[in-house]
Amino acid sequence: xxxxxxxxxxxxxxxxxxxxxxxxxxxxxxxxxxxxxxxxxxxxxxxxxxxxxxxxxxxxxxxxxxxxxxxxxxxxxxxxxxxxxxxxxxxxxxxxxxxxxxxxxxxxxxxxxxxxxxxxxxxxx
Amino acid sequence: xxxxxxxxxxxxxxxxxxxxxxxxxxxxxxxxxxxxxxxxxxxxxxxxxxxxxxxxxxxxxxxxxxxxxxxxxxxxxxxxxxxxxxxxxxxxxxxxxxxxxxxxxxxxxxxxxxxxxxxxxxxxx
DNA sequence: ACCGCGCCTCCCCATCAGGCTAGTTCCCGA
DNA sequence: TCGGGAACTAGCCTGATGGGGAGGCGCGGT
Numbered sequence: 001x002x003x004x005x006x007x008x009x010x011x012x013x014x015x016x017x018x019x020x021x022x023x024x025x026x027x028x029x030x031x032x033x034x035x036x037x038x039x040x041x042x043x044x045x046x047x048x049x050x051x052x053x054x055x056x057x058x059x060x061x062x063x064x065x066x067x068x069x070x071x072x073x074x075x076x077x078x079x080x081x082x083x084x085x086x087x088x089x090x091x092x093x094x095x096x097x098x099x100x101x102x103x104x105x106x107x108x109x110x111x112x113x114x115x116x117x118x119x120x121x122x123x124x125x
Numbered sequence: 126x127x128x129x130x131x132x133x134x135x136x137x138x139x140x141x142x143x144x145x146x147x148x149x150x151x152x153x154x155x156x157x158x159x160x161x162x163x164x165x166x167x168x169x170x171x172x173x174x175x176x177x178x179x180x181x182x183x184x185x186x187x188x189x190x191x192x193x194x195x196x197x198x199x200x201x202x203x204x205x206x207x208x209x210x211x212x213x214x215x216x217x218x219x220x221x222x223x224x225x226x227x228x229x230x231x232x233x234x235x236x237x238x239x240x241x242x243x244x245x246x247x248x249x250x
Numbered sequence: 251a252c253c254g255c256g257c258c259t260c261c262c263c264a265t266c267a268g269g270c271t272a273g274t275t276c277c278c279g280a
Numbered sequence: 281t282c283g284g285g286a287a288c289t290a291g292c293c294t295g296a297t298g299g300g301g302a303g304g305c306g307c308g309g310t
Contacts, residue, residue, distance in 0.1 A: 034153075044174075090290080109267080112202020215258075215259060262300085264297100266295105276285105
């Protein structure tokens with residue numbers, strides 16, 4: 001992006017455990033002198049898992065079966081209309097499920113929701 | 126948001142560069158929720174140098190620098206307005222870049238674009 | 251000098267997205 | 281038997297999204 005005058009260390013979080021990764025991200029987010037690497041960005045150092053995956057089980061966010069259906073279709077880039085058609089439901093219902101998905105995944109939009117879900121291991125891209 | 130009894134994450138610093146290691150140690154020392162591992166202690170995660178790890182990016186889809194910037198922001202769920210603001214460009218230009226991104230990534234929408242990019246290793250979530 | 255391309259700006263416009271309130275069934279557990 | 285949650289449907293509405301065209305500026309290669 002730009003030359004860094006201040007010695008800010010860019011840290012990439014590369015941890016398989018979504019919950020732990022999330023926690024570290026929020027923990028490090030507010031530290032001055034450290035910046036979390038944006039996805040795809042080259043980082044100076046990386047945080048990697050050092051222990052067998054024992055810390056926390058990937059806390060499966062409690063999604064209803066229907067929400068999972070909607071989520072995978074969203075990850076395919078399907079619109080609400082497409083979701084409705086492929087699931088045999090109305091667009092309103094599709095939007096309903098998307099809405100609660102955004103809520104549960106703490107996302108601001110469907111793109112954010114898919115990214116969050118992928119990061120936290122709820123789905124695989 | 127619920128407050129969980131979050132255990133302190135033990136972080137080991139395994140970086141060959143003494144200056145960088147030192148700097149990270151002091152930066153992380155004051156972060157609540159994180160404790161630096163004493164030498165030999167079992168740590169949940171480790172900070173490692175990223176330069177050693179080769180950047181494996183199989184098929185780099187030819188994206189312009191600006192498109193990469195936009196893509197990264199898109200992956201974080203940013204709207205065109207947010208992209209424009211964070212990149213210091215107009216919403217129109219943001220839409221322009223998003224448009225060519227959709228084109229190059231063969232996506233039907235921004236969610237699809239991010240999913241494609243993640244799948245093809247252009248970015249990692 | 252010329253062209254192509256990255257990058258930027260602006261316009262219009264149809265559609266989509268997401269938040270809102272408000273219903274309906276069905277089924278399970280207290 | 282009476283909730284309550286899941287699943288579904290619906291309307292309304294504002295803002296976001298994405299496709300289209302039409303330019304301008306700077307740079308590097310031919």
